[in-house]
Amino acid sequence: MVTFEIVNSQEKARAGILRTSHGEILTPVFAPVGTQASVKSLTPAQLEELNTQLILANTYHLSLRPGEDLIAEFGGLHKFMNWNRPILTDSGGFQIFSLASSRSISDNGVNFKSHINGSDQFLSPEKAVEIQEKLGADIIMALDECAPPYDFDYNHQAMNRTHIWAERCLKAKRQDSQIMFGIVQGGVFPDLRTKSAEYISSLDFFGNAIGGLSVGESKKEMYSSVKIVTDILPYEKPRYLMGVGTPKDIVTAVQLGVDMFDCVLPTRLARHNSAMLKYGRLNLVNASYSRDSRPIDESCLCYTCLNFSRAYLRHLINAKEMLSATLLSIHNIHTLLELVKDIRNAILKSQFDIFAEEFFSFSRKNLEL
Amino acid sequence: MVTFEIVNSQEKARAGILRTSHGEILTPVFAPVGTQASVKSLTPAQLEELNTQLILANTYHLSLRPGEDLIAEFGGLHKFMNWNRPILTDSGGFQIFSLASSRSISDNGVNFKSHINGSDQFLSPEKAVEIQEKLGADIIMALDECAPPYDFDYNHQAMNRTHIWAERCLKAKRQDSQIMFGIVQGGVFPDLRTKSAEYISSLDFFGNAIGGLSVGESKKEMYSSVKIVTDILPYEKPRYLMGVGTPKDIVTAVQLGVDMFDCVLPTRLARHNSAMLKYGRLNLVNASYSRDSRPIDESCLCYTCLNFSRAYLRHLINAKEMLSATLLSIHNIHTLLELVKDIRNAILKSQFDIFAEEFFSFSRKNLEL
16 A cells, blocks of 8 residues: 655655555655656666666656557556656646647647647546556656646636546546645646645645646745645645756755655756756866866765766767766766755754755855856 | 787687786677767766676777877876776777878878868877877777778778888887787788788787778678788787677687677667667667567577567657667677677687587578568
């Protein structure tokens, strides 16, 4: 049976254990993203070596290619991609609203065209659950509608639809081995966020997610939206802030009571030659690194930092060697996984207030590295 | 001290040990190519897990970018790229004749323009040695001139120049920790190959290489050229067939007395979606693999074959995921490393005649898979 237990909490921050059939997830947790059943440029062995606890895969992409039926034939996503630890799949909603074209939406569901080949596609709450059951992730998401953050009418309508769809997703769910999260919407509007958090909280989801953030709104609006929602969500259920992934956002959201995060940032920045630090970034294309014999971060114990200089990484980037993406992805993911581990340890020792204070104090000093 | 010892031989085939300051190389050996100080898409850790004994790096590329002085500042190529096992660098000759533009060649050396930025460059025998000493590989190569295989006059002239340059390279060499190989040229012309093999054999190189093959001539011409040369080269010195890398070419060349090979084939084919088998190739783009749950090769014990299906690899290729290049490179390099290991074991047991007979018998049956 899947369970979530809060081991210790300090003010609103919590350290927990989410037990799934593919093993325990210690929270707060950060999940690297494997959109197409592959965390870009890394083998599952490298992800395990990084102590990755959870990865995210995208229902929209996998449903279009190679298709959920093919993955089901192979025994599900874990076996297909050779990842034996927990997987979370999103519902496909966010991608339909950001990638697909020719959308026509009704309470029934969404008609859209595939961004790959233009074929006609349809997704409904029931279909989103069915696809995710075939993919077989440990954690699945209810279908939601994502609206641009500043359009009140659109957000109001999308929130109401998200609520109707949430109930239909719960009714459609059949697999006890999978747990489902509902998603709170409402853009940057406090009234809508309040209403949505209350409504989603009232339903029988295993956990609750906060969607529609980190999509163009200000940091202040993002944090205040998270606060409104986490103040309402039930204490005992896990909380997941979708698509969020800078160190500062993670520390802030944990302060507000969030347990789970995912983001493409570490792998995407890696492919764009950027190394993430706890307090900033290095753009390794910069000529100042050409003879720099230091690792990205002298205090970092990742494979990349233990073995390679900034000068070598810059050479790989200049020479357009694929290895740069791999080595930077290893470092960037390690940075975020270490951060959430440190956060968890601080909460366990009831020292998260000190941790957060130090973090923001250094963060301000190190805005530009 | 660097030594080469032949442990057992059977007819012309030999199993040896080349001892270098970065460890032993058991021959016959296959060296994956790390042109720009990176074996494409693989970390050094992955190469070590494959039991890679030796890699090749390209003097021409590294001299242009990031430059031999920068690499020397970092303690040489081993430290720069974090590869602690043996490295061989070529002389740069082949690349000047295949990649650079505006070549003007004299006995003194070659003027050419960089293929990267068009800058004026000059390479002489002395300069080729100096660059390779700065790079610090265990095995370095004399500068040679490569001519198109069928032009007799050009080959005659290029061979003579290669001989003069060979002597100058030997004179220029200063580092006792490095060993140098001379290169036999002569295109597809038996008289030139004979003359060149005799001349290069007469010089005080640690080992001898056969250059200018696998560049467009027929297999028959390639094999007969190798035979002419290996019949002349001194028995006790290691022999290296440059740029050769299909399983059939390797088995044939070992029969003719060759000890060392390098080739871009396993990593290049991987980036073009092809899996190498002992007896053929699979093009994994093929739709017939879309639901194929078998590994590339059911008898293969590489990381890729132990963990991933053809269907998953095909999905990665279709989805343009970089991981496909990594997983196929692992498999392809493993295939060639296992082949040379099996060849060596057969020679050690004096059963290489049986091994080769079986290999060519299966090879004929499996031309198309």
